[in-house]
Amino acid sequence: MSKPIVTYDEVTKSFGDVEVLKGINLDIMPSEKVAVIGPSGSGKTTLIRMLMTLEQPTDGAIIVDGENLWQMEEKGRLVDADEKHLSKVRGDIGMVFQHFNLFPHMTILENCMMAPVQVQKEDKKSARKRSIEMLEKVGLGDKLDNFPNQLSGGQKQRVAMARALVMRPKIMLFDEVTSALDPELVEEVLEVIRDIALEGEMAMVLVTHEMEFALDIADRVLFLDDGVIAESGTPSEVIEHSQNERLQSFLRRFRS
Amino acid sequence: MRGMGITLTVLGGSIILGYLMAFIAGFCRLSNNTFIRKFTGFYVEIFRGTSLIVQLFWFSYALPMLFGIELGSDLVAGILAISLNYGAYMSEIVRGSILSVSNGQTEAGIALNLTPFQRMRYVIFPQALRMMLPEFGNYLIQMLKATSLISLIGMTDVLYYGNLLRSSNLAIESTVYLFILIFFFIIALPLIFLTRKLEEISKKGVET
Numbered sequence: 001m002s003k004p005i006v007t008y009d010e011v012t013k014s015f016g017d018v019e020v021l022k023g024i025n026l027d028i029m030p031s032e033k034v035a036v037i038g039p040s041g042s043g044k045t046t047l048i049r050m051l052m053t054l055e056q057p058t059d060g061a062i063i064v065d066g067e068n069l070w071q072m073e074e075k076g077r078l079v080d081a082d083e084k085h086l087s088k089v090r091g092d093i094g095m096v097f098q099h100f101n102l103f104p105h106m107t108i109l110e111n112c113m114m115a116p117v118q119v120q121k122e123d124k125k126s127a128r129k130r131s132i133e134m135l136e137k138v139g140l141g142d143k144l145d146n147f148p149n150q151l152s153g154g155q156k157q158r159v160a161m162a163r164a165l166v167m168r169p170k171i172m173l174f175d176e177v178t179s180a181l182d183p184e185l186v187e188e189v190l191e192v193i194r195d196i197a198l199e200g201e202m203a204m205v206l207v208t209h210e211m212e213f214a215l216d217i218a219d220r221v222l223f224l225d226d227g228v229i230a231e232s233g234t235p236s237e238v239i240e241h242s243q244n245e246r247l248q249s250f251l252r253r254f255r256s
Numbered sequence: 257m258r259g260m261g262i263t264l265t266v267l268g269g270s271i272i273l274g275y276l277m278a279f280i281a282g283f284c285r286l287s288n289n290t291f292i293r294k295f296t297g298f299y300v301e302i303f304r305g306t307s308l309i310v311q312l313f314w315f316s317y318a319l320p321m322l323f324g325i326e327l328g329s330d331l332v333a334g335i336l337a338i339s340l341n342y343g344a345y346m347s348e349i350v351r352g353s354i355l356s357v358s359n360g361q362t363e364a365g366i367a368l369n370l371t372p373f374q375r376m377r378y379v380i381f382p383q384a385l386r387m388m389l390p391e392f393g394n395y396l397i398q399m400l401k402a403t404s405l406i407s408l409i410g411m412t413d414v415l416y417y418g419n420l421l422r423s424s425n426l427a428i429e430s431t432v433y434l435f436i437l438i439f440f441f442i443i444a445l446p447l448i449f450l451t452r453k454l455e456e457i458s459k460k461g462v463e464t
Contacts, residue, residue, distance in 0.1 A: 052363075052366065052367055053366060054363050054366060054367075083371070083372060087369055087371065090366075090369055091369050093367075094367060094368075095367040097360060097363065097364065097367075099360055101358075101360040101361060101363060101364035102364070103361065103364070103378075103379055103383075104383065105382045105383050105386065114368070114378060115368035115369065115370065118370060118374050118378065119368060119369050119370055119371075119374070163368070164367065164368075167368060167369070
């Protein structure tokens with residue numbers, strides 16, 4: 001078995017007095033597709049936000065590709081990571097947000113090109129070419145010079161995915177990417193995710209309420225409940241054969 | 257009309273220095289360094305909390321007298337007082353605009369692994385600037401009007417010459433002031449148009 005690309009080791013997270021995550025242990029393999037489900041407030045989003053360095057764990061360690069994400073060694077002691085260390089380790093991680101978070105003052109193409117040029121120091125020509133290819137892939141090749149506010153929610157989310165993909169991440173995080181969309185726009189976004197998943201190279205972590213979809217593409221489903229991973233396994237194990245009461249009642253709400 | 261040169265010089269000087277101050281102080285108030293933040297906060301409150309006329313008198317009379325600090329000329333004193341005063345006001349706009357860019361933008365920047373500087377330079381600041389522009393335009397016009405105060409520290413601007421003219425011939429009093437009014441309005445006109453233009457620019461490419 002190959003080495004995991006991400007490891008959570010006894011990770012906890014509290015906001016003030018509220019303990020949102022109570023000791024998460026989790027391995028994610030390269031190219032594995034993990035779906036995270038669970039009631040709202042169960043810490044699903046926090047789980048991946050810590051991996052994207054948007055939220056610092058209260059305790060425990062997250063290892064990315066063999067490197068400790070939130071801590072670094074300094075004079076033989078482990079200290080909180082500084083910006084430089086974070087930026088080195090998170091380089092292989094990309095994220096798509098619930099509310100898209102496109103840059104409103106840039107065109108679609110500029111949105112995609114900016115990071116490869118500025119962060120990866122790719123030359124403009126090739127970044128432009130790759131960005132256009134990526135936008136064509138998500139079906140927006142005709143919108144290159146439009147601004148985000150001229151697009152529908154589904155289109156915006158597809159741009160956000162293209163923007164993350166041109167950075168060639170090894171791990172992609174999806175934070176309830178369809179929750180802010182009108183129902184009729186959900187499918188076009190899911191389709192793009194499905195395409196990405198089928199290409200297979202990237203590890204993907206999807207926090208989602210789209211149960212059917214999660215079961216369809218995920219290698220593994222995690223049921224997060226009350227700050228712990230209450231259930232973990234293949235979709236059929238978790239959904240059909242789990243004895244977990246809370247999971248069953250959670251799933252019933254989706255079936256009805 | 258005589259005095260126009262002075263009025264425009266003071267206006268130009270105050271605009272450049274004022275905006276410079278606004279950006280410097282605005283960014284300093286967002287600094288992680290407590291000392292820098294507190295110090296700039298002190299400056300902003302002092303200059304916002306006291307009147308511009310008093311500041312003008314301080315710069316041209318009190319400072320040289322009390323501390324022996326000579327600012328060189330009334331021109332420097334006038335420009336300094338106006339720009340520091342308006343710089344203080346506008347730094348609040350700079351600070352407020354930067355803070356009001358949504359947190360999601362910063363997070364998207366982090367997700368793309370931009371450095372903090374790149375996030376400010378390419379993501380936050382361009383959006384904040386669009387929000388600042390209309391307000392900046394308003395302050396531009398206000399600054400023009402504030403320049404008329406420099407006649408009080410004995411500078412020979414448009415208002416000064418107007419007063420001179422009036423005292424030599426009381427019969428034309430109302431005409432003189434009418435002309436001064438028109439003069440300021442004519443200078444303000446391009447600034448008003450500029451402000452409108454800025455508002456249009458700022459409407460483009462913003463979050464909806």
